[in-house]
Amino acid sequence: MNITDILLFLGSPSAANFLRSMASAVQNIKRWHWVAVLVTIIALTIPVVSLAEEPGPGSDSYSISGVVKDGATGDPLPWSTVYLEEIGLGAHTNHDGSFSLKAPRGEYTLRVSHVGYETQTVQVQLVNHTKVDFPMIQDALTLGSVVVTARSSREHIEEASMSVIRFNSETIKKIPALMGETDLLKSIQLMPGVQTGAEGFSGFSVRGGSTDQNLMLLDGATVYNASHLMGFFSVFNSDAINNISLYKGDIPARFGGRLASLVDVQMKEGNNQQHQGYGGIGTISSRLTLEGPISKGKSSYIISGRRTYADLFLRLSNDSLLNNNTLWFYDLNGKMAFHINPKNKLTISGYNGMDMFAFRNMMEMHWSNRITSVNWHHMASQALHLEVSGFTSRYRFGMKNMMGASGFIWDSDMLDHGLRGDLSYYTGDHTVRVGLQAIHHRFHPGKIRSLDREMLLNMEESKSWEPAGYISAELKVSPAFTLQTGLRLSGIMNVGEATVYHYNDNYTVIDTTYHKKGEVYHSDFGLEPRISAAYILNEHSSLKGSYSRTRQYVQPASNSTSGMPFDIWFPASPNVRTQVSDQVSVGYFRNLFQQRVEGSIELYAKHMDNQIDFKHNADIFFNEMIEGEIRTGIARAWGAELLLRKEVGRVTGWIGYTLSKVERQIDEVNEGRWYRAHYDKPHNLTLVVNAEASKRLSFGATVVYNTGAPITLPTGRWEHAGMIMPSYSERNGYRLPDYHRMDLSATIQLNRRARESRVKSELNISVYNVYNRKNPFTIFFAPDEKDGHTMQAYSLSMFGAVPSVTWNFRF
Amino acid sequence: MKSIAIRKLLAAMCAVLLLTACEEKIDLNLDQEQFSRLVVEGWIKDNTETQTIRLTRTAPYDSNAPCPPVTGANVTVTAGEKVVVFYETRPGVYQASDFRGEPGTTYHLSIHHQNNHYTAASTMPVAFPIDSVKATRFHFGMPADIPHYQLLVYGQEDPAPGQFYIFQHAKNGQWNDTMTSWSFLSDFAINGQYLKGAPMNIIESESEEFTVQLRSLAVEQEYLMFIDQCFYSYMPDMFFSPPPATVTGNISGGALGYFAATSVSTSQPLVVRKRDHFTQ
Structure with a gap:
């Protein structure tokens, strides 16, 4: 079967039969759990035996290691390919650009490649442990233009990992953006397997997971609310970001804590060769980044800020409902990197961002993220690398209601402290990683004070530890077969001081238990096996498969259909069981047109236990007994994803198509029948194109189509206190009309001789939803203007055609 | 009523965020409800008003007529050993004139209709006296x-x-x-x-x-929570509303609506003159 056949298959009625058979298969996935554990343990014995045979002095095998980095800025280049040609042994660099290989004594040709950079080849006499760093030079063809990705085409075929998408910030900047604000999370939404939560919002669903089941890490630190302006923008300022990886299912064993996906964002380290600055002035915001060496070649800094000014436009309005309001956010990213010596590197990074919304002198709402992380990378030997990191992540939310007699001030707070240590051992054909990590959660749902600052209600904090340990191995079993295994043991430990409520079958409190400070009153641990394998069919294609179990111990107290800034999270507990997901996926990967186009088709099936929902009309604000409002059930998802991605040349981009289904079953919803999840959109098609017309002019286009989102509509009506109230029969029984739009952009370099100019600038003009499609965001009802007894349906669309202009500069 | 305050704030935010949004009328082909349900709207007050309980039925959502009244029901309210019978004075309107509620008393509603029995209970809180x-x-x-x-x-x-x-x-x-x-x-x-x-x-x-x-x-907290849910249901705020669900009150037996006991305080009439507030 070739890709054409697969495309024809997806468009045929037999796709429905395929999905039905996947539905029955998904029921059995979780039974594979113990099989996977067994296989993992057996597989791990291979590198352990290999470790036992570690060559000592006088041995014939030696390691060759180093760091691949941008020669101009000193930024590490993760996911570069390092390849010993004579023996066909390769590896890719870690997120810090480091690599390590082991080979017998001899003379080798070592090739290092990274798309967008000139390939480097060096001759190596391997007679001892050797360290070689590679300062890479940007390819002349792509200098100052489209630098598309950080991985090589061969890696796409050979690496065992599947369901991984990697971007760098340059790719994202070329995609036409809403209001000209390039956004990492919006770019992710254009990839197969990822569904948009709602138009314009940063929230997304990955392979049937809900929006809170995506783990977002910024330099290793958890980001709880990655949204600005209620979700229209993400907290990730693309100027400060080096690269981003999205794991849609085959999440490495060293990560955990969420069911559906991992979004791993790495900030730039700063240019350690020369000072430079860049930024932009856009329609609703401006940004500025400065970076440079602290000590040339040894240490560097980067600081990047962004601020919106939408509220300035609001003040121009004549409408008293709109003018004189406050609506802004800012971001501040900073990072310092110290190459202490060839064996030690220290990075310190931070993020501080805040949103403010004030509605005259009546109400005020603000929320903020403050994140700090420290990472120490130590190369104990050529083959043994140690990484120790710690982080704090604080999310705060506040609301002030100054209206009426019952005004109040509400503050809530979430604080995470995390510490982890990872040890990597490179044994030539194999890589072994072990690690320990622990996160301490402190979630404070809120304290409420009167406007006179008198304490009215101080809700109890919840404290918990989320410890984990893992071992994983990447095994080159044969030149054609690569196996990646991992076993993670994770858990939750709830710690006092706490009051635990005990509920009967009707969710009524029947008893309470008080636990003193420091007492561990509940714990739950479980194994998470992860296995993936790649079998190389030929130079251009491979087959891959994976199984992974993930566990999630914390979740937000939210029952809205989109994320809210005041979503306060709560941990698994005696009343809330740990969420568990099992996923299997298989894929066919093929490079086309002389390796210029990467193609893949992946099939997946997923089963999720203990999925959280809330009872109808749940009371989730200021409710000490919120666990009694929770209803749990199961979910299942399955689908097929097709991706064709062209990463080199003057025309780049991708086509992605997803056929999928996701359903939930909760006893108290829909009378216990399966119902569509609100992010179930069976057909999803995206086309992203960037074309470089000349050295100064480039164009971008995005086309998006997907099935309309499910919606619940009323079937009956009744009246109370003069209002017509709806009654509903089936959850998500209807669908909105199909969604589609096209975005276009053009970028022109304003300097005729950009390379020679000290100050370079470009102008980006983009139009979101260029043909002004009125995509319904939701449907609502209101009494007819002429007849008060008739309810008229209205469609609300968020965005028509939205043009924007951004001026970017660099000096 | 913090949640109502939060809803007001969210509605305000939506108004600002929806600057670029637009709405247009559409026609929908909605399914019809398979079974209509009894709807109760009943108040017991501590003043001299005639005590009234209205009974109607749910109707198809796209209907353009008022909800149909429920006639022929047996409606009683019990307080301790005292049983008050409500008589149907107009179709669907059941009233008792020589009876007034007292704060602190719990009232039990009983409705028999077509072999179905519906009940509810509500305790009358203390009034807020308006000076x-x-x-x-x-x-x-x-x-x-x-x-x-x-x-x-x-x-x-x-x-x-x-x-x-x-x-x-x-x-x-x-x-x-x-x-x-x-x-x-x-x-x-x-x-x-x-x-x-x-x-x-x-x-x-x-x-x-x-x-x-x-x-x-003055009402019980449960009634204000019911009203809060009605607001969510009647005018969801687009972004933040929970998944739509039929609002259920305090009536057992599968009926909708609410039976509430309330104590009332009424102010003296106030004459408002425009010239005192607006310069001409």
Whole structure:
């Protein structure tokens, strides 16, 4: 079967039969759990035996290691390919650009490649442990233009990992953006397997997971609310970001804590060769980044800020409902990197961002993220690398209601402290990683004070530890077969001081238990096996498969259909069981047109236990007994994803198509029948194109189509206190009309001789939803203007055609 | 009523965020409800008004007629050993005239209709006695050419915590019973305090002179939660509303609606003159 056949298959009625058979298969996935554990343990014995045979002095095998980095800025280049040609042994660099290989004594040709950079080849006499760093030079063809990705085409075929998408910030900047604000999370939404939560919002669903089941890490630190302006923008300022990886299912064993996906964002380290600055002035915001060496070649800094000014436009309005309001956010990213010596590197990074919304002198709402992380990378030997990191992540939310007699001030707070240590051992054909990590959660749902600052209600904090340990191995079993295994043991430990409520079958409190400070009153641990394998069919294609179990111990107290800034999270507990997901996926990967186009088709099936929902009309604000409002059930998802991605040349981009289904079953919803999840959109098609017309002019286009989102509509009506109230029969029984739009952009370099100019600038003009499609965001009802007894349906669309202009500069 | 306050804030945010949004009428082909359900709207008050319980049925959502009345039901309200029979005075309207409620008493509603039995219970809270009312000009967010006034209430709130109140108003003697015109107050932040001009209902009037009255209805917390859910259901705020669900009240047996006991305090009529608030 070739890709054409697969495309024809997806468009045929037999796709429905395929999905039905996947539905029955998904029921059995979780039974594979113990099989996977067994296989993992057996597989791990291979590198352990290999470790036992570690060559000592006088041995014939030696390691060759180093760091691949941008020669101009000193930024590490993760996911570069390092390849010993004579023996066909390769590896890719870690997120810090480091690599390590082991080979017998001899003379080798070592090739290092990274798309967008000139390939480097060096001759190596391997007679001892050797360290070689590679300062890479940007390819002349792509200098100052489209630098598309950080991985090589061969890696796409050979690496065992599947369901991984990697971007760098340059790719994202070329995609036409809403209001000209390039956004990492919006770019992710254009990839197969990822569904948009709602138009314009940063929230997304990955392979049937809900929006809170995506783990977002910024330099290793958890980001709880990655949204600005209620979700229209993400907290990730693309100027400060080096690269981003999205794991849609085959999440490495060293990560955990969420069911559906991992979004791993790495900030730039700063240019350690020369000072430079860049930024932009856009329609609703401006940004500025400065970076440079602290000590040339040894240490560097980067600081990047962004601020919106939408509220300035609001003040121009004549409408008293709109003018004189406050609506802004800012971001501040900073990072310092110290190459202490060839064996030690220290990075310190931070993020501080805040949103403010004030509605005259009546109400005020603000929320903020403050994140700090420290990472120490130590190369104990050529083959043994140690990484120790710690982080704090604080999310705060506040609301002030100054209206009426019952005004109040509400503050809530979430604080995470995390510490982890990872040890990597490179044994030539194999890589072994072990690690320990622990996160301490402190979630404070809120304290409420009167406007006179008198304490009215101080809700109890919840404290918990989320410890984990893992071992994983990447095994080159044969030149054609690569196996990646991992076993993670994770858990939750709830710690006092706490009051635990005990509920009967009707969710009524029947008893309470008080636990003193420091007492561990509940714990739950479980194994998470992860296995993936790649079998190389030929130079251009491979087959891959994976199984992974993930566990999630914390979740937000939210029952809205989109994320809210005041979503306060709560941990698994005696009343809330740990969420568990099992996923299997298989894929066919093929490079086309002389390796210029990467193609893949992946099939997946997923089963999720203990999925959280809330009872109808749940009371989730200021409710000490919120666990009694929770209803749990199961979910299942399955689908097929097709991706064709062209990463080199003057025309780049991708086509992605997803056929999928996701359903939930909760006893108290829909009378216990399966119902569509609100992010179930069976057909999803995206086309992203960037074309470089000349050295100064480039164009971008995005086309998006997907099935309309499910919606619940009323079937009956009744009246109370003069209002017509709806009654509903089936959850998500209807669908909105199909969604589609096209975005276009053009970028022109304003300097005729950009390379020679000290100050370079470009102008980006983009139009979101260029043909002004009125995509319904939701449907609502209101009494007819002429007849008060008739309810008229209205469609609300968020965005028509939205043009924007951004001026970017660099000096 | 913090959640109502939160909803107001969210509605305000939506208004700002929806600057680029647009709405248009559409026609939908909705499924019809398979079974209609009994709907109860009943009040027991501590004043001399005729006590009234209305019974209707749910109707298809796209119907353009009022919900059909339920006739021929047996309706009684019991307080301790006292049983009060409500008689059907108009189709679907059941009334008892020589009976008034008392604060602190629990009232049990019983409805028998077509072999089905529905029950509810509600305890009457203590009233919020209104000392006086003033009116002030209110112009925020309202059309500039139509005068709006906000009523300010004065009175001593009961020292017992956990009290909840609804405020309704009358203009020129005509009471407005529509939920959207009501104001709400929780004693959460003002328990036991004397309210000195707490802002309440907003009234629109182009008249040079008119009279207003304000009345407080002390209700159980459950009733305000029911009202809160009705607001969510009636006008979801697009972004933040939970998944739609039929609002259920305190009636057992599968019926919708609410049976509430309330103590009422009504202000003296206040004459409002436009010239006192708006310069000509």
